[in-house]
Amino acid sequence: MNYTKILGILLILLGVLFIAFPLFSAGVVSIMAGVTLISFGLVVMFNAFSLWSMATGRSILELIMGFLLVILGFMFFVDLAPLAFLTAYNFYLIAIILIVIGILGIIYGEGTSKWASALILLLGIILFIMGILSITDPLFIVILVGVCLIVRGVIFLTLGNAFDTIDRFENN
Structure with missing residues (x-):
């Protein structure tokens, strides 16, 4: 059995666990995000102190950024709301861009397919709805994952x- 099949089985099992235990999975994802943000914040703060004598202004900005990252990391430990908010924000941002591109493609699309622009618009609307769902129900994100x-x-x-055939072809 090759590694891609093992990886496939592991991903399916992990996906089933995420769907079967969404609250636990959301907690695990939130804690992992929190640990990552806290670690990154501490590294940024350490870097700020190491550069203090050469670039004081930059060091102060890095200290502030590191402190904010540590606070945000602790927020992920306490509640799932930051995870839902950031995910919804990403959905909204991408949705607005796709909606605008879709509308402009439908109105001004010379040389582009009106159907493609309509599909882009539809995708933007779907992402906007996903943003609403992720704010109203943070477990939606976990089930989607x-x-x-x-x-x-x-x-x-x-x-x-x-994938194995492609790897063998590229190595030859």
Whole structure:
């Protein structure tokens, strides 16, 4: 059994766990994000102190940024709301961009397909709805991640041999 099939099975199992235990999974994701932010904040603060004599202004900005990262990291330990807010913010940002591109493509699209622009607009609307869902129900994000893990696992299981063939072809 090659590594892509093993990875596919692991991703499917992880996706099922995310869907079966969404609250626990959301907590794990939130804690991992918190640990990452706290670690990054401490590294930035350490870097600020190491550069203090050469660039005081930059060091002060890095200290402030590191402190804010540590605070944000602790917020992820306490509540799932920061995770939901940041995810929803990303959905909204991408949704607005896609909606504008879709509308402009429909109105002014010379040489571009009106259908493609309509699909981009539809995708933007779907992402906007996903942003609303992730703010109203933070567990939506975890279930979405679980579904994505399962899909990715199935892809690795079914196309695993194709990935190996591509790797062998590239190595020759």
